Amino acid sequence: xxxxxxxxxxxxxxxxxxxxxxxxxxxxxxxxxxxxxxxxxxxxxxxxxxxxxxxxxxxxxxxxxxxxxxxxxxxxxxxxxxxxxxxxxxxxxxxxxxxxxxxxxxxxxxxxxxxxxxxxxxxxxxxxxxxxxxxxxxxxxxxxxxxxxxxxxxxxxxxxxxxxx
Ligand code: HEC
Numbered sequence: 001x002x003x004x005x006x007x008x009x010x011x012x013x014x015x016x017x018x019x020x021x022x023x024x025x026x027x028x029x030x031x032x033x034x035x036x037x038x039x040x041x042x043x044x045x046x047x048x049x050x051x052x053x054x055x056x057x058x059x060x061x062x063x064x065x066x067x068x069x070x071x072x073x074x075x076x077x078x079x080x081x082x083x084x085x086x087x088x089x090x091x092x093x094x095x096x097x098x099x100x101x102x103x104x105x106x107x108x109x110x111x112x113x114x115x116x117x118x119x120x121x122x123x124x125x126x127x128x129x130x131x132x133x134x135x136x137x138x139x140x141x142x143x144x145x146x147x148x149x150x151x152x153x154x155x156x157x158x159x160x161x162x163x164x165x
Contacts, residue, residue, distance in 0.1 A: 075145075079142035087126065098149060108152045144157075
C-alpha cells in the first residue's frame with residue numbers, strides 16, 4: 001500500500017520535473033529570439049527590407065507604363081484586350097464578334113469616322129466609350145484594331161489628328 005503511494009509520488013515528481021524542463025526550454029528559446037531581434041535593431045532595417053521586397057513589383061508597373069500602357073496613350077490592341085474584349089470576344093448582346101467578317105462588313109461601311117461616333121456616343125447595349133476612360137485616339141485605335149482583324153484596312157489615326165477633334 002505504502003509502496004504504491006511512494007511510486008505514485010515519484011511518478012508525479014518525474015512528470016513535474018519534465019514539465020519544468022520543457023517550459024524552461026521554451027522560455028529560453030523565446031528569450032534568445034527576442035535578444036537576437038533586439039541586437040539586430042529592428043527599426044530602420046524593416047522599412048528598407050519592405051522596400052526592397054516590393055521593388056520588383058513597382059519596377060514591373062513602371063515598365064508597363066513606359067511601354068505605352070498609360071491611360072491616354074494605349075494602343076488599339078491594349079484597349080481591345082482590357083476593354084472591348086469583354087463584349088466583342090464572345091459577341092455579348094449582339095456585339096459584332098472579333099474577327100467575324102460577316103458581322104463587321106455592314107458596320108465597316110460606316111467608315112472609321114462613323115464607327116468612332118458610335119463608340120463615343122455608345123450604341124444600344126454598348127455604353128458611351130464602351131464604359132471606359134478612353135480618349136478619342138484610343139477608341140479609334142481600338143476600332144482600327146478590331147476592324148482590320150475583320151477585313152477592313154483602316155489606318156490608325158495619328159495621336160495629334162484625333163486629339164485635335
Ligand atoms: C458592354 C459591352 C461592350 C463593350 C465593352 C464594347 N462594346 Fe462595342 N459594341 C457592343 C454592342 C452590343 C455593339 C452592337 C451595337 C448595335 O449595333 O446594336 C457594339 C458595336 C460596336 C461597334 C460598331 C458600331 C456601329 O456603329 O455599328 C464598334 C465600332 C464598337 N462596338 C467598338 C468598340 C470598342 C472600340 C470597344 C472597346 C473600347 C467596345 N466596342 C467595347 C458592346 C460593347
